[in-house]
Amino acid sequence: MLRNVWGGTPIGPARPGQVRPPAAIHTFYPGENIVSNALEARWRISEQAIANSVADETVILHLGNGTYFGLDPIGARLWEALKAGEAPVMICDTVLAEYEVDRATLEADLCSLLEKLASNDLVEPA
Amino acid sequence: MIRPAGYSVIDYGNMIECEPRMSIYAEALRRAVTPGCTVIDLGAAFGVFSLLACKYGARSVIAIEPDPSIELLMPLAQANGCADRITVVRDISTNYTPETKADVIVSDCRGTVSLYQHHIATLADARARLLAPGGTLLPMRDTLRIALARWPKTHRSRTRPWQRNNYGLDLTAGHRFAVNRELKAYLKPRALSSAVQDLAVLDYRIITEPNLDRKVELTAERDGAVHGLLVWFDAEIAEGLTYSNAPGQPELVYGQMFLPLDGEPRLTTGERITARVRGTLVDGEYVWSWGWQVMAADGTPRGALLQQSSFLGRIHSPKALVALSNKHTPELDPKMMFDRDCLVLVGEGRTLDVIAKTLQERHPEMLTSYKAALDHASECLGRYANRPG
Numbered sequence: 001m002l003r004n005v006w007g008g009t010p011i012g013p014a015r016p017g018q019v020r021p022p023a024a025i026h027t028f029y030p031g032e033n034i035v036s037n038a039l040e041a042r043w044r045i046s047e048q049a050i051a052n053s054v055a056d057e058t059v060i061l062h063l064g065n066g067t068y069f070g071l072d073p074i075g076a077r078l079w080e081a082l083k084a085g086e087a088p089v090m091i092c093d094t095v096l097a098e099y100e101v102d103r104a105t106l107e108a109d110l111c112s113l114l115e116k117l118a119s120n121d122l123v124e125p126a
Numbered sequence: 127m128i129r130p131a132g133y134s135v136i137d138y139g140n141m142i143e144c145e146p147r148m149s150i151y152a153e154a155l156r157r158a159v160t161p162g163c164t165v166i167d168l169g170a171a172f173g174v175f176s177l178l179a180c181k182y183g184a185r186s187v188i189a190i191e192p193d194p195s196i197e198l199l200m201p202l203a204q205a206n207g208c209a210d211r212i213t214v215v216r217d218i219s220t221n222y223t224p225e226t227k228a229d230v231i232v233s234d235c236r237g238t239v240s241l242y243q244h245h246i247a248t249l250a251d252a253r254a255r256l257l258a259p260g261g262t263l264l265p266m267r268d269t270l271r272i273a274l275a276r277w278p279k280t281h282r283s284r285t286r287p288w289q290r291n292n293y294g295l296d297l298t299a300g301h302r303f304a305v306n307r308e309l310k311a312y313l314k315p316r317a318l319s320s321a322v323q324d325l326a327v328l329d330y331r332i333i334t335e336p337n338l339d340r341k342v343e344l345t346a347e348r349d350g351a352v353h354g355l356l357v358w359f360d361a362e363i364a365e366g367l368t369y370s371n372a373p374g375q376p377e378l379v380y381g382q383m384f385l386p387l388d389g390e391p392r393l394t395t396g397e398r399i400t401a402r403v404r405g406t407l408v409d410g411e412y413v414w415s416w417g418w419q420v421m422a423a424d425g426t427p428r429g430a431l432l433q434q435s436s437f438l439g440r441i442h443s444p445k446a447l448v449a450l451s452n453k454h455t456p457e458l459d460p461k462m463m464f465d466r467d468c469l470v471l472v473g474e475g476r477t478l479d480v481i482a483k484t485l486q487e488r489h490p491e492m493l494t495s496y497k498a499a500l501d502h503a504s505e506c507l508g509r510y511a512n513r514p515g
Contacts, residue, residue: 050433052440061413066413
């Protein structure tokens with residue numbers, strides 16, 4: 001299970017899963033602009049992922065290996081943006097207005113979440 | 127493993143009278159069992175196949191079943207004069223290692239479709255470890271079929287409460303959960319709106335993969351609303367011995383699986399629904415997902431691709447799921463403390479009476495009476511007494 005970004009310590013799969021080899025975000029975005037590139041890129045939801053939102057939290061199931069992942073409200077907001085075909089950076093202004101967080105921290109956290117989503121085969125570069 | 131079924135004696139009575147299922151299985155057993163052979167009855171329930179195997183001449187029958195219903199087998203075996211030939215294993219089959227491999231393995235661990243709990247993995251394991259070379263596996267093969275179906279009455283009863291009510295409440299948030307649950311159906315041929323297509327062939331002699339992922343294209347053969355995808359199976363228990371839970375066949379205990387289509391799409395003859403049907407085994411239960419789209423007769427999409435899944439029909443608690451994480455640090459609560467103390471006292475060889483008194487002494491604020499302490503200890507130990515193995 002994955003719980004990010006504002007949900008506390010990120011945690012791994014609930015059970016040792018048959019998670020595919022990580023499609024490491026860094027391999028797609030080398031160099032010093034990793035964060036900005038990842039946030040400005042387009043991503044798509046993996047065909048293996050299905051998400052169920054209740055209240056302001058989201059649970060994702062990976063249909064290939066049966067592993068559950070949890071997203072907190074801001075992670076859920078990122079997920080909705082990706083589902084709508086928006087770049088992750090599109091949610092930054094709204095989140096900055098609602099939460100006491102500076103842009104650098106927010107962008108780093110979003111990037112970290114994207115990396116975890118990608119490495120668990122839940123999203124992929126569009 | 128197949129989990130304890132939790133069927134009642136009434137359910138088992140219905141299974142005995144479920145025809146032609148029962149007579150087909152009996153005939154398959156009669157043909158497969160040879161004098162002196164060994165039979166494993168997998169997921170035996172109360173053991174009717176075990177009794178039949180003895181009747182047809184088996185020298186030895188091992189009935190494997192984790193459910194307490196298996197306790198009914200020995201009195202029945204005594205009544206039928208075959209108790210000395212039956213061994214009961216109250217456990218899951220994957221925990222069982224035989225002294226000699228079986229000549230015949232018989233089982234019926236299906237639900238509305240053949241992909242049910244750990245059915246596939248259980249049979250694959252049994253085939254590899256429990257069956258003698260050249261042995262017979264009953265059933266032999268199932269074919270899953272699929273078609274578009276109408277089921278207006280049930281569709282309305284599922285969706286209407288969430289769309290409007292007499293109390294001025296907005297309950298639409300519940301609609302999504304209502305339309306993403308698979309249903310057990312007993313539909314007739316007149317409910318079908320398309321030709322039937324094969325969804326999957328499950329050959330139990332070779333199958334290992336428990337998950338299903340297939341695309342189908344179902345063409346409407348009449349105008350009107352379509353309410354869902356109907357899935358059933360044609361069973362081949364042995365060569366030439368078949369039955370089916372298809373519409374038009376005698377109603378069997380399994381029923382059929384109905385996957386509702388959100389929005390009740392209206393199709394004209396020749397229009398199609400393309401669907402990707404996936405069955406994914408998650409924590410011992412199947413999650414069914416069906417993504418679908420209406421296509422015009424010329425093949426162009428008419429409407430959006432809609433993703434439905436039984437996963438979307440569940441109200442998940444993220445907090446409960448987090449508690450299952452390998453990174454979660456559980457906190458000891460009073461109930462856990464009772465259990466911990468209870469099990470330690472069991473380890474010390476105490477009677478239930480002593481355990482209850484000790485629990486009450488240690489937790490007087492929570493266990494305010496001897497009876498409350500005794501009830502807790504009984505409930506705690508009962509969880510272990512009723513589990514297989």
